[in-house]
Amino acid sequence: MHSTEPEAVNARAWTTYGTHHLQRGTDIPEVDRISWGFWPTGPGAEVLGDLTGLRVLDLCSGLGKHAAHLVREHGATVDAVEASASQHARALARYGDLPGLTLNHADAVDHLHQAEPYDVIYSIHGFGYIDPHRLLPALRLALKPGGRLTFSVLHTNSHGHGPSSSVTPRAEILPLAGGHDPSVEMWVPTPKLWEDLCVDNGLLIDGIDALDAPEDDNPVSVRLYRAHSRTSASSRPRTTRPPEPNAALGVGAILHGPRGLLLGVHRRGTTELPGGTVEPGESLEHAVIRELYEETGCRAREEDVVLLGVLVDQVGPVVRTTVPAVVTQWEGDPATQPNGSVGDWLWHPLDRLPNGLFIASAQCLTAWRPKLAINHPVATFYPFASPARSASDCCTESLGAKGGEPR
Numbered sequence: 001m002h003s004t005e006p007e008a009v010n011a012r013a014w015t016t017y018g019t020h021h022l023q024r025g026t027d028i029p030e031v032d033r034i035s036w037g038f039w040p041t042g043p044g045a046e047v048l049g050d051l052t053g054l055r056v057l058d059l060c061s062g063l064g065k066h067a068a069h070l071v072r073e074h075g076a077t078v079d080a081v082e083a084s085a086s087q088h089a090r091a092l093a094r095y096g097d098l099p100g101l102t103l104n105h106a107d108a109v110d111h112l113h114q115a116e117p118y119d120v121i122y123s124i125h126g127f128g129y130i131d132p133h134r135l136l137p138a139l140r141l142a143l144k145p146g147g148r149l150t151f152s153v154l155h156t157n158s159h160g161h162g163p164s165s166s167v168t169p170r171a172e173i174l175p176l177a178g179g180h181d182p183s184v185e186m187w188v189p190t191p192k193l194w195e196d197l198c199v200d201n202g203l204l205i206d207g208i209d210a211l212d213a214p215e216d217d218n219p220v221s222v223r224l225y226r227a228h229s230r231t232s233a234s235s236r237p238r239t240t241r242p243p244e245p246n247a248a249l250g251v252g253a254i255l256h257g258p259r260g261l262l263l264g265v266h267r268r269g270t271t272e273l274p275g276g277t278v279e280p281g282e283s284l285e286h287a288v289i290r291e292l293y294e295e296t297g298c299r300a301r302e303e304d305v306v307l308l309g310v311l312v313d314q315v316g317p318v319v320r321t322t323v324p325a326v327v328t329q330w331e332g333d334p335a336t337q338p339n340g341s342v343g344d345w346l347w348h349p350l351d352r353l354p355n356g357l358f359i360a361s362a363q364c365l366t367a368w369r370p371k372l373a374i375n376h377p378v379a380t381f382y383p384f385a386s387p388a389r390s391a392s393d394c395c396t397e398s399l400g401a402k403g404g405e406p407r
Contacts, residue, residue: 006169006185010129011083013174013182014062018086028063028094034070036124036152037211037222045069047150047226051076054119057142059108059151060126064091064101071100079104079118081111112138119144123151125222128186132167132194136201145231149203152211154188156221163190167197191223202230247319249278251287252364254326255298255334260347262334263354263361264295267341272358273365274334274342275322288325295342296334304329309383311363322379324364 034045048056051074058067061080070076081104082088088105095101104111108130121143127135143149156162157172164170169185189197195205209224252275255262263271274295278287285302292298304327311322336343348354350372357365362376367383 004131004134007083007130010184010186013184014084015086016182017174018084018088018090022086022090026090028065028090031065031069034066034124036209036224037213038125038220039214041214042211043209043224045074047224048120048122049148051120055079055116055144057081057115057118057121059112059121059123060129061091061103062087062124062126064095064103066124067101068095068098071098076100078102079115081106081108083107109134109138112142115142117142117144118147120148120150122149125152125154127151128153128188129184130187131169132187132189132197136197136203140201140203140229143203143229145229147229149198149227149229150225152222152224153194154186154220155191155210155223156219157188158218158220160219163188163193165190165193167193191225194223194225198225198227203227204230246317247321248315249321249323250360251275251278251284251291251323251325252361253288253292254324254364254368255292255330256326256350257347260349261353261365262296262345263348263357264334264336264342264345266358267343269356270358270361271354271356272342272361275361275364278323284323284325288327292327292330295337295340296332296345297337298330298332298334300327300330307384308364308367309381311360311367311379311381313359313363313377313379320360322360322364324367326368 033040034048036042036047048070051070054076056070056076056078058064058070058078058080061067061082064080064082067078067080070078077100079102080091082091083106085105088103091103096103108126121139139149154172164187167187167189169187172184172186172188173181174184191208195208198205204227206226206228208226211222211224213220252273254273263273265271274292275288276291276295278284282290283302284307285305288305289300289302292300306326306328308324308326311324313320334345336345350369353365353372353374357374357376359376362374363379363381366372366374366376367381
């Protein structure tokens with residue numbers, strides 16, 4: 001079984017609890033309804049919908065009594081998965097011969113990765129004991145497109161401590177009837193965090209119900225989440241023929257620091273930034289660092305590239321799209337490269353830029369710093385990052401480099 005250390009703490013606590021009751025021979029009480037909270041009030045099995053002919057999974061099933069109820073009273077066929085060996089042993093002793101119910105001793109996430117997809121997955125209080133970042137991606141894979149997910153989790157504990165604003169485990173005391181009160185590690189995110197986690201993993205929330213303790217002096221509260229997995233839409237090309245080429249995509253690399261702005265001279269006479277055409281299948285960041293190395297010999301990392309936006313203009317029948325990018329750190333001194341089309345690299349003060357700038361480079365520079373005094377044909381700019389941020393945060397020369405500009 002694979003689990004995080006907080007999950008292992010939880011498994012040990014439940015195993016200790018189950019062992020205590022195995023040794024005492026404690027009977028498992030039958031249930032006459034599904035209770036999503038800690039009390040027999042609120043919605044029941046109806047929130048699961050019609051289960052006829054569907055594959056159903058009870059995750060973190062504990063003693064298996066809720067799964068057994070669905071099999072007996074609702075005609076469901078249920079797989080029940082429990083990570084605690086002693087709790088599983090108790091369930092097996094009580095319900096091992098019940099037709100329609102399969103009891104599994106397994107780590108929840110391991111089971112989700114290995115099982116055939118289910119139509120319905122539910123859990124009563126179990127998800128709080130599993131790292132959501134480990135659980136939700138596995139749930140997405142184990143739920144059929146359009147499949148239903150229903151789960152209840154702690155919202156406010158017996159001390160009135162509400163949910164957490166981060167997805168991190170916190171210590172909770174587990175009050176268990178008839179046994180000791182062990183300490184466990186539980187994830188208790190806010191409903192907004194639970195919804196964000198679900199959406200990030202292709203699970204859309206249909207509703208969230210507040211289930212409060214029936215006693216006025218009891219602060220315990222539970223949240224019941226109803227969700228479904230996204231259905232996948234198909235796609236197809238209009239034709240097997242490739243599109244007619246009518247657009248060009250390029251990048252321009254802006255390197256600026258105490259010595260000025262880096263510009264080179266093209267063999268056709270224009271002065272320009274390092275840059276060029278994006279190759280098929282290449283990311284924009286990779287195109288920036290590749291062109292920078294091929295033209296100047298300087299090296300940079302993709303994480304040191306800040307994409308500013310997209311410039312769109314037209315050259316004859318071709319739509320030209322150019323992405324200006326600030327390179328915040330690099331290594332090496334720029335130098336003319338063998339067989340390069342641009343060379344004679346120099347650093348230029350921003351208030352004394354040379355004439356004859358290549359149009360796409362000029363457009364990149366005014367997208368970066370709109371107040372630069374550069375005349376060029378108008379291009380439409382769709383920003384990713386604001387020019388103010390780019391100028392103040394991204395374009396102060398690299399801090400300390402081997403060889404040329406410090407990196």
